[in-house]
Amino acid sequence: MSTSHRRSTGRVTITDIAERAGVSIGAVSFALNGRKGVSEKTRERVLAVADELGWAPASAARSLAEAKTDTVGLVLARDPHNLGVESFYMQFLAGMETELSRRGYGLLLQVVPDGDRELATLRGWGRSHRVDGVLLVDLRVDDPRVGLFALDGSLPAVAVGDPSVAPGLTTVWTDDATSMREAVRYLAGLGHRRIARVSGLAALAHTRIRDDAFAAEMRARGLQPVLMRTDYSAESGAAATRSALDSPDRPTAFIFDNDIMAVAGLSVALERGLSVPEDVSMIAWDDSVLCAHTFPTLTALSHDVVAFGAHATRRLFDVIEGAAPAPHLDSTPSIQVRASTGPAPE
Amino acid sequence: MSTSHRRSTGRVTITDIAERAGVSIGAVSFALNGRKGVSEKTRERVLAVADELGWAPASAARSLAEAKTDTVGLVLARDPHNLGVESFYMQFLAGMETELSRRGYGLLLQVVPDGDRELATLRGWGRSHRVDGVLLVDLRVDDPRVGLFALDGSLPAVAVGDPSVAPGLTTVWTDDATSMREAVRYLAGLGHRRIARVSGLAALAHTRIRDDAFAAEMRARGLQPVLMRTDYSAESGAAATRSALDSPDRPTAFIFDNDIMAVAGLSVALERGLSVPEDVSMIAWDDSVLCAHTFPTLTALSHDVVAFGAHATRRLFDVIEGAAPAPHLDSTPSIQVRASTGPAPE
Numbered sequence: 001m002s003t004s005h006r007r008s009t010g011r012v013t014i015t016d017i018a019e020r021a022g023v024s025i026g027a028v029s030f031a032l033n034g035r036k037g038v039s040e041k042t043r044e045r046v047l048a049v050a051d052e053l054g055w056a057p058a059s060a061a062r063s064l065a066e067a068k069t070d071t072v073g074l075v076l077a078r079d080p081h082n083l084g085v086e087s088f089y090m091q092f093l094a095g096m097e098t099e100l101s102r103r104g105y106g107l108l109l110q111v112v113p114d115g116d117r118e119l120a121t122l123r124g125w126g127r128s129h130r131v132d133g134v135l136l137v138d139l140r141v142d143d144p145r146v147g148l149f150a151l152d153g154s155l156p157a158v159a160v161g162d163p164s165v166a167p168g169l170t171t172v173w174t175d176d177a178t179s180m181r182e183a184v185r186y187l188a189g190l191g192h193r194r195i196a197r198v199s200g201l202a203a204l205a206h207t208r209i210r211d212d213a214f215a216a217e218m219r220a221r222g223l224q225p226v227l228m229r230t231d232y233s234a235e236s237g238a239a240a241t242r243s244a245l246d247s248p249d250r251p252t253a254f255i256f257d258n259d260i261m262a263v264a265g266l267s268v269a270l271e272r273g274l275s276v277p278e279d280v281s282m283i284a285w286d287d288s289v290l291c292a293h294t295f296p297t298l299t300a301l302s303h304d305v306v307a308f309g310a311h312a313t314r315r316l317f318d319v320i321e322g323a324a325p326a327p328h329l330d331s332t333p334s335i336q337v338r339a340s341t342g343p344a345p346e
Numbered sequence: 347m348s349t350s351h352r353r354s355t356g357r358v359t360i361t362d363i364a365e366r367a368g369v370s371i372g373a374v375s376f377a378l379n380g381r382k383g384v385s386e387k388t389r390e391r392v393l394a395v396a397d398e399l400g401w402a403p404a405s406a407a408r409s410l411a412e413a414k415t416d417t418v419g420l421v422l423a424r425d426p427h428n429l430g431v432e433s434f435y436m437q438f439l440a441g442m443e444t445e446l447s448r449r450g451y452g453l454l455l456q457v458v459p460d461g462d463r464e465l466a467t468l469r470g471w472g473r474s475h476r477v478d479g480v481l482l483v484d485l486r487v488d489d490p491r492v493g494l495f496a497l498d499g500s501l502p503a504v505a506v507g508d509p510s511v512a513p514g515l516t517t518v519w520t521d522d523a524t525s526m527r528e529a530v531r532y533l534a535g536l537g538h539r540r541i542a543r544v545s546g547l548a549a550l551a552h553t554r555i556r557d558d559a560f561a562a563e564m565r566a567r568g569l570q571p572v573l574m575r576t577d578y579s580a581e582s583g584a585a586a587t588r589s590a591l592d593s594p595d596r597p598t599a600f601i602f603d604n605d606i607m608a609v610a611g612l613s614v615a616l617e618r619g620l621s622v623p624e625d626v627s628m629i630a631w632d633d634s635v636l637c638a639h640t641f642p643t644l645t646a647l648s649h650d651v652v653a654f655g656a657h658a659t660r661r662l663f664d665v666i667e668g669a670a671p672a673p674h675l676d677s678t679p680s681i682q683v684r685a686s687t688g689p690a691p692e
Binding site (some may be wrong): 071073080094097111112115156260266267268270290297 | 418419435440444454455466475609612635636639640641643
């Protein structure tokens with residue numbers, strides 16, 4: 001973009017906008033910065049006038065002056081080829097966007113191959129003022145990011161995960177332990193005694209929390225927990241299901257750690273000529289559109305992931321504005337009963 | 347982040363890094379900016395030393411000086427709740443990230459409800475120097491974005507879509523017309539004469555291109571094209587399948603415009619007691635992990651979406667560096683035959 005173009009847009013000032021809109025300069029400033037203190041009607045009027053006059057902040061100049069980037073950051077440590085498979089992250093991103101766009105904020109997204117690069121990226125953002133704050137997702141057991149942000153505090157952060165694994169940080173979490181215990185109770189109530197959990201990556205804190213809740217609830221009922229470990233991929237979910245169905249003590253029910261593994265597991269059962277739910281019952285975690293459109297449809301642990309992403313983002317803005325660290329429960333995923341669960345076979 | 351923190355990191359200069367790494371200042375500059383001109387070994391050495399010394403660009407100051415934001419932008423005009431369902435965009439984003447991260451670039455992502463907001467967001471980015479360039483996706487028929495970027499040229503852009511709908515812009519495209527004709531030929535070769543296309547949004551250019559190719563290939567064979575219109579959602583895909591299966595001239599084969607509609611359509615057929623492929627054959631566009639894990643597995647039009655996102659991003663960097671507008675064919679999606687297609691019933 002040419003320098004002259006920048007200069008010409010720079011000529012419109014907030015004073016011009018205030019004059020044209022018939023409001024105070026302060027009101028214009030509040031409205032343009034997406035801050036509280038003006039009515040929605042005034043905000044819309046100011047934005048319309050600003051647009052009409054061709055006003056735009058020179059964001060680089062402004063962020064230098066205010067140390068404000070109008071951007072929040074998210075780093076995902078994932079294999080790019082597996083990223084699109086689960087609907088969770090795209091839904092979560094979409095939820096973040098609903099809050100960001102209303103404040104005129106952008107999302108700076110970085111996908112990296114591992115935890116080391118994730119940490120390096122976050123450190124770099126802290127040093128270089130690329131973002132006003134970050135969301136931390138996929139919290140691991142003893143996650144080094146927690147120490148970095150809890151101790152330093154120079155870059156506002158919200159951890160998306162259980163408060164127990166992010167001491168000193170604001171957290172937004174779903175109560176997975178309670179949901180897992182309910183899922184086991186529901187299957188036990190249908191007469192199932194051999195229940196397998198097709199679990200995700202052991203290093204992730206939420207996997208561990210679900211593992212522990214599953215084992216505790218099974219043992220409380222005198223049942224032996226069966227745990228199959230996967231990497232969340234469809235392939236590994238199918239392999240775990242095959243292996244469990246081949247075992248002498250074949251499970252009569254499965255709880256899968258994501259929707260795509262449940263779809264893969266369901267196909268494995270059907271391929272073997274088993275009926276679902278007559279021979280084997282199946283539950284998916286993270287209900288999605290997909291679960292409602294398989295045959296049979298999949299019973300799932302359901303919560304609003306778009307709302308979860310929006311909630312976490314609102315809390316991040318609170319932290320950016322100085323809120324003290326605190327845990328915030330988003331929801332307890334509940335069982336959405338569909339066609340893939342039924343009484344245990346005789 | 348405090349001002350003093352910024353100043354302290356500002357003390358490390360590229361001269362310090364050059365000295366410590368034992369290379370020229372020019373080499374440091376190339377390496378830190380992700381430009382060609384230094385070996386991979388030197389680049390890694392420079393980055394390691396830079397990290398060790400705690401060097402980081404004050405990105406706001408630097409971008410003001412160089413009019414460079416180290417960020418590229420993407421606006422998605424989609425309902426947030428439908429965004430996570432198709433794997434296409436997350437895969438595409440992941441592909442973009444592979445190219446961005448190696449250059450130290452971030453992605454500024456914005457999700458907006460409609461085309462008007464999309465255009466306004468892009469205009470705003472152009473005025474305010476938020477990004478160095480943008481990718482334009484979901485090109486529509488007579489898309490106003492094309493005129494904006496082709497005429498202005500102040501903000502580098504690459505259109506992801508057919509060259510015919512983005513005159514004056516660099517495009518990266520997949521040859522969907524050829525793929526669609528091959529899909530029809532493949533089904534016709536299996537004896538199918540009543541083939542239904544479960545098509546996406548009519549306003550999207552690639553939908554129109556596939557529609558036209560489908561109709562042309564069907565008519566060339568003396569067959570009547572059956573077109574069902576959807577909004578790409580699982581619900582609308584299921585509804586279209588139901589309606590087609592209820593018609594007196596029930597199709598013996600379906601071509602779905604995305605993976606999730608194919609999964610939904612497959613479930614509708616199974617729910618009705620139809621066998622796939624004995625009673626009805628099904629093909630999905632945009633092959634995905636999902637297509638390989640349904641029962642039966644889904645024959646699909648397959649291309650590497652991660653590579654597509656990476657390719658488009660590389661072309662955007664070319665345009666940022668001054669390349670003249672040109673079309674670039676990424677690939678022609680090919681038929682991955684799986685279990686959901688077979689000979690037409692008698």
